[in-house]
Amino acid sequence: xxxxxxxxxxxxxxxxxxLRRRVVARGAPTPALVAGLDAAYSRDGAxxxxxxxxxxxxxxxxxxxxxxxxxxxxxYVPGLFAFREGPALCAALERLDxxxxxxxxxGHGTAHPRRCGIASHLGVLLGIPSxxxxxxxxxxxxxxxxxxxxxxxxxxxEGEAVGWAVRTRTGARPVYVSPGHLVGxxxxxxxxxxxxxxxxRPEPLRAAHRCASVARAGMTKR
DNA sequence: GCGACAG
DNA sequence: ATCTTGTCGC
Numbered sequence: 001x002x003x004x005x006x007x008x009x010x011x012x013x014x015x016x017x018x019l020r021r022r023v024v025a026r027g028a029p030t031p032a033l034v035a036g037l038d039a040a041y042s043r044d045g046a047x048x049x050x051x052x053x054x055x056x057x058x059x060x061x062x063x064x065x066x067x068x069x070x071x072x073x074x075x076y077v078p079g080l081f082a083f084r085e086g087p088a089l090c091a092a093l094e095r096l097d098x099x100x101x102x103x104x105x106x107g108h109g110t111a112h113p114r115r116c117g118i119a120s121h122l123g124v125l126l127g128i129p130s131x132x133x134x135x136x137x138x139x140x141x142x143x144x145x146x147x148x149x150x151x152x153x154x155x156x157x158e159g160e161a162v163g164w165a166v167r168t169r170t171g172a173r174p175v176y177v178s179p180g181h182l183v184g185x186x187x188x189x190x191x192x193x194x195x196x197x198x199x200x201r202p203e204p205l206r207a208a209h210r211c212a213s214v215a216r217a218g219m220t221k222r
Numbered sequence: 223g224c225g226a227c228a229g
Numbered sequence: 230a231t232c233t234t235g236t237c238g239c
Contacts, residue, residue, distance in 0.1 A: 078227040138228045
């Protein structure tokens, strides 16, 4: 048997190689419940706070929140990010009172050196459609999207579009969107834009980021 | 060999 | 990611 969350980078690479074959970057889900996933770290880096916030869609109402504190076992290695935050994010997700139809993850999906970033990884593992939204590129090059909200430019890597630079807010830097699993490129961009209202990052991710920070603050006290 | 490098 | 206040701009 193989571990779901190996501690060894070599083992993680082998598992990622197997998971990447199951990634399906196609589909156009019409979710009713979307979960935003993000994490925060204790100042010494020994603890990962994973947060999952459930939103209704397209209404965008915050309907449930959950978080967990886990020991940060896996080191930060660009390309193996899922093995560092995945355990805490999955644990938080399990604490929600309902299962989402779509998950939004802070990080990349297919815009990854082996096309299997944390969004794709979690999507395949959970069997739930997923989308990755990152603040900056890990791989590839992207043109500057138009200045107005809604504009997008492809992220090219090894001769193919692996994601999109999306202007979710006029006047703000673009966000990088890529399919995680069971969602195509166009649908991923459309869904992220539909969830980005007034701010650069989509609402579920803003809420998850806040939830993780609050969890850390409340834990740091006592 | 020299950079680049999600959070 | 995290350490950190005020401050410039829409």
